[in-house]
Amino acid sequence: MYNDSAGAMYEQQERNKNNLFHRRKVFRKRLCVVIFLFILLIYFIILLVDTNRYKNGLKPLITIKEEVKEYDDGTVTTYYSLGWVFREYNRETIKDSEMVPFWEKIRMDDVLNRYNDANLPEIETGYIIPDNDTKRENVNGVLFFYNGEELLDTYKCILSEYDCEIAYSTIFSFDEDQYDPIKMGVIDNRYVFIREYKSRYTEAESSTIYLYDIKAKKLIAQYEDVRYSMIVDKLGYIDSAKYIIKKNGLWGIDQVVKGKVTNYVDYVYDEITYDTESKRYIFHDSNGYLVYDAFNNTKTSYIKEKIEKIYVVNNKNYMLTKVKNEEEYNSYFYKVYNDEGINIISDNTILYLEIFDNFMIYIKDKEVYIIDFNGNKLNTDKIPIYFDISNYGIKPLYIELSGTTLKLSTPKESTKTHYTDEYYYNIEDFSLIRKRVNVKETLD
Numbered sequence: 001m002y003n004d005s006a007g008a009m010y011e012q013q014e015r016n017k018n019n020l021f022h023r024r025k026v027f028r029k030r031l032c033v034v035i036f037l038f039i040l041l042i043y044f045i046i047l048l049v050d051t052n053r054y055k056n057g058l059k060p061l062i063t064i065k066e067e068v069k070e071y072d073d074g075t076v077t078t079y080y081s082l083g084w085v086f087r088e089y090n091r092e093t094i095k096d097s098e099m100v101p102f103w104e105k106i107r108m109d110d111v112l113n114r115y116n117d118a119n120l121p122e123i124e125t126g127y128i129i130p131d132n133d134t135k136r137e138n139v140n141g142v143l144f145f146y147n148g149e150e151l152l153d154t155y156k157c158i159l160s161e162y163d164c165e166i167a168y169s170t171i172f173s174f175d176e177d178q179y180d181p182i183k184m185g186v187i188d189n190r191y192v193f194i195r196e197y198k199s200r201y202t203e204a205e206s207s208t209i210y211l212y213d214i215k216a217k218k219l220i221a222q223y224e225d226v227r228y229s230m231i232v233d234k235l236g237y238i239d240s241a242k243y244i245i246k247k248n249g250l251w252g253i254d255q256v257v258k259g260k261v262t263n264y265v266d267y268v269y270d271e272i273t274y275d276t277e278s279k280r281y282i283f284h285d286s287n288g289y290l291v292y293d294a295f296n297n298t299k300t301s302y303i304k305e306k307i308e309k310i311y312v313v314n315n316k317n318y319m320l321t322k323v324k325n326e327e328e329y330n331s332y333f334y335k336v337y338n339d340e341g342i343n344i345i346s347d348n349t350i351l352y353l354e355i356f357d358n359f360m361i362y363i364k365d366k367e368v369y370i371i372d373f374n375g376n377k378l379n380t381d382k383i384p385i386y387f388d389i390s391n392y393g394i395k396p397l398y399i400e401l402s403g404t405t406l407k408l409s410t411p412k413e414s415t416k417t418h419y420t421d422e423y424y425y426n427i428e429d430f431s432l433i434r435k436r437v438n439v440k441e442t443l444d
Helices: 002-055
Strands: 065-071 074-080 084-091 095-101 142-147 150-156 164-166 191-198 206-213 218-223 225-227 230-232 235-237 242-247 250-257 260-269 271-275 280-285 288-293 307-313 316-324 332-337 352-355 360-364 367-371 398-402 405-411 417-426 431-442
Touching: 002 084, 002 095, 142 164, 142 191, 218 242, 218 250, 242 260, 242 271, 250 271, 260 271, 260 280, 280 307, 288 307, 288 316, 316 352, 332 352, 367 405
Parallel strands: none
Antiparallel strands: 065 074, 074 084, 084 095, 142 150, 164 191, 191 206, 206 218, 225 242, 230 235, 242 250, 250 260, 271 280, 280 288, 307 316, 316 332, 352 360, 360 367, 398 405, 405 417, 417 431
């Protein structure tokens, strides 16, 4: 009896122990879950706080490590936090900030030193900068680069004691004013084309053009000559980062981006100019002339005549040329070529031409023609011209475009007071809206 009672008590004690162990085990599990959820909650709270701090330009709430990586164009600072990093990009190649997972690599990390021509000479340093109250370009062999009143930098001649200058643009034979050379301007307050001379004003004179990087304070390219793309305030400037240069006796296009110089178009042309209105380049070599679209990297077919002007319609190029009329002084015949090098005007002796967005107007044998850019005639009625276009004073044709209405006036006499015929067209379908005959007018 006694033994049975003792055994029962022992079994009960064991059950109580097991229950207590189980309850403790469950409690520990629940406690671990609570702690984990609490830590996770704290983690997400910190993440939300850091996200807000990042948006407000602040550093992480908890910074485990700060690391600065240097590049030749600036630095990248990384702030390591609890599973994420803040990065500040302070480089010329990229200026940005980001909040990313800690394993995310630095953007553009492989864009390191810019390897330009290794044979370029080193610039002179430690020279005495002379006074220059009058803001002259060259004082005792030291060049001064200004942006308005602000002095950007100075530069000491390196191939001679005094003979260097900000380079002038080359002059082509067809330039309108060959006796007023254009000096190149300081590009983006950073790049300057400098011409250095040796033995200047002697029979042994030679010169070289260097591209100088004010920010990097070093020469980054060497050329024989340079050509402006556009003129602003009587100074020559380039097309964005691209510039026309001469090397090995021929012309090409180079590009400079953040101090790195690359060749954009090979040096194979006799002449290169830039048309500011169409934003196209005109190339010339022994094959003739063609148009180059740098944005789309496309070229037209060659044509033989010199290109006077470029029109861009629906992303297609139309090249205007003029050929001297040998039978009449100061008179020219006009042609318009498309991308394929085909003259879209079937008539060959055009003495007057005007080009608009969707149509062209020209005079041939004392008659006015309106055509589209495929060469199709748009006006069905005959529009006569009453006197030669070469007459001075009153013009034989007046064109006025107002909204969708095109007005053509053809005076019948080249006198101040005259009668004229007027034609009104709807340019959407080139239907004749109305015609007025023998309208008397007096021109100023």
